[in-house]
Structures are given as structure tokens and as C-alpha cells.
Amino acid sequence: MRNRFDVQLYELNREIIEMGAMCEEAISTASTALLSGNVELASKVRANSHLIDQMERDIESRCMKLLLHQQPVARDLRQISAALKMITDMERIGDQAEDIAEIVIFLNGHTMEGMEQIGEMARETIAMVTASVDAFVKKDVEMAQNVLIQDDIVDDYFAKMKDGIISMIAKNPEDGEFALDLLMIAKYFERIGDHATNIAEWVIYSVTGAHKEA
Amino acid sequence: MTKKIFNAILSVATAVLLASLMIVTGVLYQYFSNVQEKQLKDELSLAVSATEELGKDYLEGLDFERYRLTWVDHNGTVIFDSHADIAAMENHKDREEIKEALISGKGSSVRQSSTLTEQTIYESARLKDGSVLRISVSRASALVLVLGMIQPIAVVMLAAMLLSVWLAYRMAKRVVEPLNNLNLENPLENKVYDELSPLLFRIHVQHMEIENQIQNLKHKQEEFDQIADNLKEALVLLDHDRRILSINPAAKALFGAGDSCVGKDFLTIDRKLQMRTALEQAQKNGHADFRENKNGKEYQFELSRIDSDEKDHGLVILGFDITEKVNAETNRREFTANVSHELKTPLQSIIGSAELMENGLVKEEDKPRFVEHIRKEASRLADMVEDIIHLSQLDEGVEMPMEDVSLKGLSTEVCENLTEVAKLKNVSLEVSGDDGCIRGVRRLLYEVIYNLCDNAIKYNRVGGSVHVSIEQKDQGVVLQVKDTGIGIPAEYQDKVFERFFRVDKSHSKQSGGTGLGLSIVKHAVQYHQGILTLESEENKGTTISITLKCGDNC
Numbered sequence: 001m002r003n004r005f006d007v008q009l010y011e012l013n014r015e016i017i018e019m020g021a022m023c024e025e026a027i028s029t030a031s032t033a034l035l036s037g038n039v040e041l042a043s044k045v046r047a048n049s050h051l052i053d054q055m056e057r058d059i060e061s062r063c064m065k066l067l068l069h070q071q072p073v074a075r076d077l078r079q080i081s082a083a084l085k086m087i088t089d090m091e092r093i094g095d096q097a098e099d100i101a102e103i104v105i106f107l108n109g110h111t112m113e114g115m116e117q118i119g120e121m122a123r124e125t126i127a128m129v130t131a132s133v134d135a136f137v138k139k140d141v142e143m144a145q146n147v148l149i150q151d152d153i154v155d156d157y158f159a160k161m162k163d164g165i166i167s168m169i170a171k172n173p174e175d176g177e178f179a180l181d182l183l184m185i186a187k188y189f190e191r192i193g194d195h196a197t198n199i200a201e202w203v204i205y206s207v208t209g210a211h212k213e214a
Numbered sequence: 215m216t217k218k219i220f221n222a223i224l225s226v227a228t229a230v231l232l233a234s235l236m237i238v239t240g241v242l243y244q245y246f247s248n249v250q251e252k253q254l255k256d257e258l259s260l261a262v263s264a265t266e267e268l269g270k271d272y273l274e275g276l277d278f279e280r281y282r283l284t285w286v287d288h289n290g291t292v293i294f295d296s297h298a299d300i301a302a303m304e305n306h307k308d309r310e311e312i313k314e315a316l317i318s319g320k321g322s323s324v325r326q327s328s329t330l331t332e333q334t335i336y337e338s339a340r341l342k343d344g345s346v347l348r349i350s351v352s353r354a355s356a357l358v359l360v361l362g363m364i365q366p367i368a369v370v371m372l373a374a375m376l377l378s379v380w381l382a383y384r385m386a387k388r389v390v391e392p393l394n395n396l397n398l399e400n401p402l403e404n405k406v407y408d409e410l411s412p413l414l415f416r417i418h419v420q421h422m423e424i425e426n427q428i429q430n431l432k433h434k435q436e437e438f439d440q441i442a443d444n445l446k447e448a449l450v451l452l453d454h455d456r457r458i459l460s461i462n463p464a465a466k467a468l469f470g471a472g473d474s475c476v477g478k479d480f481l482t483i484d485r486k487l488q489m490r491t492a493l494e495q496a497q498k499n500g501h502a503d504f505r506e507n508k509n510g511k512e513y514q515f516e517l518s519r520i521d522s523d524e525k526d527h528g529l530v531i532l533g534f535d536i537t538e539k540v541n542a543e544t545n546r547r548e549f550t551a552n553v554s555h556e557l558k559t560p561l562q563s564i565i566g567s568a569e570l571m572e573n574g575l576v577k578e579e580d581k582p583r584f585v586e587h588i589r590k591e592a593s594r595l596a597d598m599v600e601d602i603i604h605l606s607q608l609d610e611g612v613e614m615p616m617e618d619v620s621l622k623g624l625s626t627e628v629c630e631n632l633t634e635v636a637k638l639k640n641v642s643l644e645v646s647g648d649d650g651c652i653r654g655v656r657r658l659l660y661e662v663i664y665n666l667c668d669n670a671i672k673y674n675r676v677g678g679s680v681h682v683s684i685e686q687k688d689q690g691v692v693l694q695v696k697d698t699g700i701g702i703p704a705e706y707q708d709k710v711f712e713r714f715f716r717v718d719k720s721h722s723k724q725s726g727g728t729g730l731g732l733s734i735v736k737h738a739v740q741y742h743q744g745i746l747t748l749e750s751e752e753n754k755g756t757t758i759s760i761t762l763k764c765g766d767n768c
Contacts, residue, residue, distance in 0.1 A: 013479070018485065021481070021485035138482070
């Protein structure tokens with residue numbers, strides 16, 4: 001009985017890693033598409049986003065089955081409930097990558113100043129997502145805590161981007177629409193950073209059983 | 215064991231007990247029956263003679279505790295009976311013993327009681343007056359006797375059982391104890407029961423076999439570990455569930471994994487899309503490969519499914535570092551493109567000039583200039599082809615004759631050949647220093663010095679100088695070509711040794727040359743295992759130094 005349960009937990013673990021990897025790919029592809037103005041890449045991200053949604057539903061039903069049939073307690077219960085929460089954040093990351101890709105398609109190869117900064121922001125965000133998935137893979141609390149610190153950096157980037165965009169609009173009012181798109185993208189990256197932070201928090205919870213004090 | 219021994223002892227004890235009981239009972243019963251019969255007969259004869267003399271009075275005076283006496287007249291009517299009322303008794307004429315006595319004078323019979331628990335023995339004799347006297351006694355049957363003995367027998371059986379338990383326990387313990395103390399590590403050293411020898415020998419043989427097999431396995435495992443550990447390629451073995459079974463140090467370094475990754479899912483060390491797709495493909499089709507840039511190096515990954523007995527046993531992942539191969543491929547592609555381009559340029563120019571002349575578009579007085587142009591371009595083409603041949607020889611590492619060469623002599627020779635060229639540019643040429651004897655290929659070394667000096671003159675300013683110096687040092691002979699020319703910009707200094715590389719592409723035609731000179735120098739120096747260094751400052755000059763190993767005889 002226990003053995004079967006262990007196998008199922010193992011599979012759950014594997015599926016979450018896979019889903020995390022898919023999110024990493026989605027966001028890094030989206031940012032590459034954004035920086036190079038590659039519309040084709042962006043449409044690929046959109047096409048792949050439903051896979052992430054599907055994955056979320058699969059993992060969700062697996063978790064529900066485990067909860068119902070095995071009635072886990074203690075650490076196992078924490079692991080499964082953390083998984084349930086984590087996939088929601090992962091799915092949101094996938095959605096936001098898709099949103100970025102949509103803007104890229106809308107811009108249709110149009111690039112402009114301010115892109116370098118968003119490139120840096122994207123790199124930092126991708127690093128956060130990778131680190132949070134890594135923390136889950138290795139069940140490494142310290143690594144997860146680093147992700148929480150990294151979030152402040154991404155938040156700073158967003159504040160800087162905002163200032164840059166304000167002065168950009170002031171200088172070239174005719175680029176206003178583009179500037180707003182840029183702001184949206186920056187916001188999406190900032191949100192992705194927040195979701196990565198959530199994932200890291202759930203990793204800490206599933207290992208230690210304690211939530212970070214709000 | 216104890217139970218079996220107990221059963222054996224108990225059954226033997228019971229059998230012996232029952233047998234002896236039966237025999238003893240049978241023999242004794244027979245004996246006592248005979249004695250009783252004899253007594254009865256004696257008693258009867260006594261009673262007969264007494265009754266004949268004294269009549270009924272005698273019988274009535276007797277004490278009948280042990281026997282029963284019955285007197286019957288010749289008609290069978292009972293005249294006297296010691297135990298019953300004669301009036302109630304029926305005629306005894308048909309009784310077996312009476313009948314017998316009436317005929318032969320004596321009779322006897324035995325009758326069982328209806329319950330079989332009693333037996334009555336009758337003896338009778340005829341008196342002189344024709345009447346019959348009968349004596350009888352009752353005794354218990356053998357069965358009753360035996361039944362009466364059940365209680366003591368049960369006690370004996372119980373005692374036998376207790377004794378058997380105790381004995382069985384003792385015996386089992388004593389038999390088993392040496393078996394328990396057997397030294398199974400060295401079965402042949404035991405001296406317990408001879409009966410066990412074949413078994414012990416078997417165990418010994420099996421011991422040896424197991425030991426051998428373990429050693430073999432260990433050896434194989436060590437061999438595998440040794441090979442895997444020293445493998446430059448990354449090697450990972452996965453089971454059918456994609457858990458890591460074995461990972462070598464190269465793979466650990468490549469995937470950035472720790473020692474704890476063994477037994478975990480492979481996704482925990484690499485979860486990239488390409489790898490995941492390849493894993494799935496390999497599990498489905500048996501093989502997959504892909505290239506990936508990892509840690510700044512190009513890797514080729516080969517994945518193969520391990521099948522045996524048509525069962526999927528897992529996967530092997532091999533990672534090769536193909537950075538050099540990829541670079542070589544790029545170089546070759548670039549070289550081919552360059553060669554074609556460089557060869558085509560003079561050819562186009564030749565074809566153009568020739569076409570103009572063919573179509574009569576060239577004035578008669580201009581013809582010598584065109585012909586000269588064609589000749590010049592053709593000889594440039596020939597130079598280039600020769601250089602390419604040189605390079606390809608060096609590339610292929612063709613063995614060339616080694617001899618002792620004096621670098622100073624060679625440099626002087628080169629300078630003599632270049633005097634004319636130098637004069638045209640008004641550049642002074644000078645050779646100085648030690649003799650600098652080394653072991654090498656004369657033709658290649660000549661080429662090296664020629665190319666260096668040629669470049670030094672070509673890219674010099676008018677009125678500049680070229681100084682070739684040779685110095686004998688501890689680590690070898692250092693040949694230095696120093697000019698006062700235009701120099702090489704810092705960003706191009708790494709590239710000047712590449713094939714067809716020109717710092718100033720627009721002037722290539724003006725200064726002539728093939729763009730292969732320094733490439734040949736580099737390869738020729740490499741062929742001699744020398745060291746090539748370049749120092750240059752723009753508009754001041756360039757110094758190229760070559761350090762070569764000393765020859766044996768110099």
C-alpha cells in the first residue's frame with residue numbers, strides 16, 4: 001500500500017518538475033521573441049500554453065485522487081497540498097508568458113529604446129523561475145529563500161522601467177501606445193517574479209511545514 | 215525434530231507395552247485356567263467318592279464358597295444344588311457335560327455368560343448309582359481382566375509419554391547441538407557426523423562458487439567504474455523509470471549534479487525541453503540524439519534504450535564534447551568559402567582582360583599593359599595555389615626531412631633574395647645575432663622567415679627598416695623580425711594568423727600577397743613545436759618572435 005503511494009508521490013514530483021520546466025521554457029521563449037521581435041517564436045509560446053493548462057489539470061486530478069484514496073498525513077499531506085498551490089502559480093506563469101507573446105505578435109517586430117532594460121528584467125525573472133523550480137527539485141530551503149530576496153530586484157526593475165516609460169512618453173508622445181505595451185510587459189514580468197516567489201514559499205512550506213510570516 | 219523423535223519413542227514404547235501385555239496376559243490366563251481346571255477335577259473326584267459313601271448328607275454339610283455343586287439323577291432331575299432352589303430348576307438332561315458324563319462317565323464344558331464378562335467351567339462325573347455330580351466355577355473372561363487393567367496401563371502409558379517427551383527433548387538437543395555449531399564458513403573443517411560429509415562438501419563447493427561469482431561481479435563493477443570514471447565523455451545510466459542508476463564524474467560536472475542524484479529522477483538534473491523530448495523519443499524508438507550548448511561548450515548527446523529479452527531495461531545517455539569538431543567544421547566552411555572567393559578574384563580579372571582583347575576592344579598600344587596584367591594576376595593565382603598546397607601539406611602533417619639548419623644563414627639568404635623588393639620600397643634590411651642552429655625542415659623555415667620579412671617590407675613605411683635578430687637562449691633559439699611599419703590594430707592581432715585574413719581589405723590588391731603568409735608561418739612553427747608571439751603597435755611597427763628548440767648537434 002505504502003509502496004504504491006510512494007510511486008504515486010514520485011510521479012507527482014516528476015510531473016511538477018516537468019511542468020516547471022515547461023514554464024521556464026515558455027517564459028524564456030517569450031522573452032527571446034520579445035527581444036528579437038520574432039513573431040514566429042511568439043506564436044509558438046501561444047500554441048504551447050494550452051499544454052501547461054492541460055498539465056495543471058492532470059496534476060490537480062492526481063493530487064485529488066491521492067488525497068481521497070490515500071488520506072495522507074503530515075509531510076505527505078504538506079507535499080500534496082503544496083503541489084496543488086504550486087501548479088496554480090506555474091499555470092499563471094504560463095498564462096503571463098502567453099500574454100507577453102501576444103503583445104509581441106501585436107508589436108509585429110517593432111522594437112524601440114527601453115528594450116535593453118526589459119531584457120535585463122526578463123533575464124532576472126527567468127533566473128528566479130529557474131531557481132524556484134530548482135529549489136523544488138532539490139527540496140532546498142536555502143535556495144528558495146534566495147528566490148524571495150531576488151524578488152526585490154525584479155520589483156526594483158519594474159519601478160525603474162516605470163520611470164523610464166514616463167520620461168519616454170514625455171519625450172515622444174507619439175510612441176505612447178508602444179510605451180504602454182512595454183509597461184504591460186514589465187508588469188507581466190513583475191507578476192511572474194511574484195509567482196516564482198510563491199512557488200519558493202510553497203517549497204519552504206512543504207519541507208519545513210512552516211509558512212513565511214506575512 | 216523433537217516432535218519426530220518423541221513420536222518414534224512413544225510409538226515404540228506403546229507397541230512394546232501392548233505386545234508384552236498381550237503375551238503376558240495370554241500366557242498367565244492359560245496357566246491359571248489349567249490350574250483351576252485341575253483343582254476342579256480333584257475337588258470333583260473327592261466329592262464323588264464322598265457322595266457315593268455318605269450321600270446327600272455329605273453334600274449338605276459342605277461349605278460352598280468357591281464352587282457350585284449340582285447333583286442330578288440319571289433322568290436329569292436335579293436332586294441337589296448348592297446355590298439354587300432345586301424345585302425351580304429344570305431338567306438338566308440336555309446339558310452338554312451331563313450328557314457326556316451319562317454316556318462316558320465324565321464330562322466337561324465351558325459356557326460364556328450372555329454379557330461375555332463371565333465364563334463358567336463345568337466338570338461332571340457319573341456316580342456308581344448312575345446319577346451325575348457336577349461341579350462348576352465362574353471366572354472373569356480375559357477381556358474383563360484386560361479391561362480391569364486399563365487404569366494401571368493408562369498410568370504406565372502416561373509415564374511412558376512423559377519419559378518420551380523428556381528423552382525426545384534430550385536426544386533432539388544432543389543431535390542438533392553439533393549441527394547448530396557447524397562452522398558453515400569452512401564446512402570441511404567440521405568433524406561431527408560422517409553422514410553429513412556429502413552435505414558439507416556440497417556447501418563447500420557452493421561457497422567457492424558464490425565467492426568466485428562475487429569476485430567476478432566485483433571485478434566487473436570495478437572495471438566499469440574505472441572506465442566510467444576516466445571517461446572524458448559524460449555517461450549516465452537510467453532505469454526504465456528514468457531514475458539515475460549510475461553517473462560518471464564527467465556527467466556530474468556537465469549537469470552540475472551532486473553525489474546525491476543517484477536514485478533520483480533524471481529530470482532533477484536536466485529538465486530542458488530538448489532533453490525531455492529526446493528521452494521520450496529514445497524510450498519510444500530506441501535511439502535519439504541532439505546537440506546542445508552547455509557551459510559555453512557544444513555537446514552532442516546520444517541516448518539509447520537498453521533492450522534485452524525484449525524488455526526495456528533503461529537508457530544510456532552519452533554526452534560528447536564536440537566543441538573542437540564544430541569549430542573545425544566552421545573553419546573548414548569558412549576556408550572553402552574564402553578559397554573560392556580569393557581564387558575567383560584574379561581569375562575574374564584575367565577573364566575580363568582576355569574578353570576585352572578577344573572582342574577587339576583594346577587598342578593595339580594598350581595590349582602589352584593588358585597582357586602584363588593577365589600575367590601578374592595569373593602568377594598571383596599560382597602563388598596562392600602554391601600557398602594552399604603548402605598549407606594543406608602542413609594540415610595533413612606530412613613527414614618532411616629534418617636537418618640541422620642555421621637560422622642566421624637562412625635569414626641572410628632570405629634577405630639577399632628580398633634585397634630588390636626592399637630597395638623598391640627603400641627599406642633597409644639587416645640580420646644580426648647568433649648562428650642559431652636548430653633541427654628542422656629547411657624549406658619550411660625558409661618559408662617562415664621569407665613570409666615574415668616579406669610582410670615586414672610590404673607593410674613598412676618608405677624609408678623604414680627591417681631587423682632580423684637571432685638569439686641563443688636557454689629555452690631555445692629566438693628569431694625576431696622587427697619592422698618600423700604600419701603595425702596591426704589591437705583588435706586584429708588575434709586574427710592575423712587566420713587564413714585569408716587581411717587587416718585592410720581594400721589594399722590587398724595593391725600590396726599583393728595571398729592572405730595565407732602568416733597562416734603558413736603559424737602552421738610551420740607549430741610543426742616545429744615552436745612558440746609564436748606577436749607584439750605590435752599601430753603606426754610604430756610590429757615585432758614577431760619565434761622560439762624554436764635547439765638542435766642536437768649545435
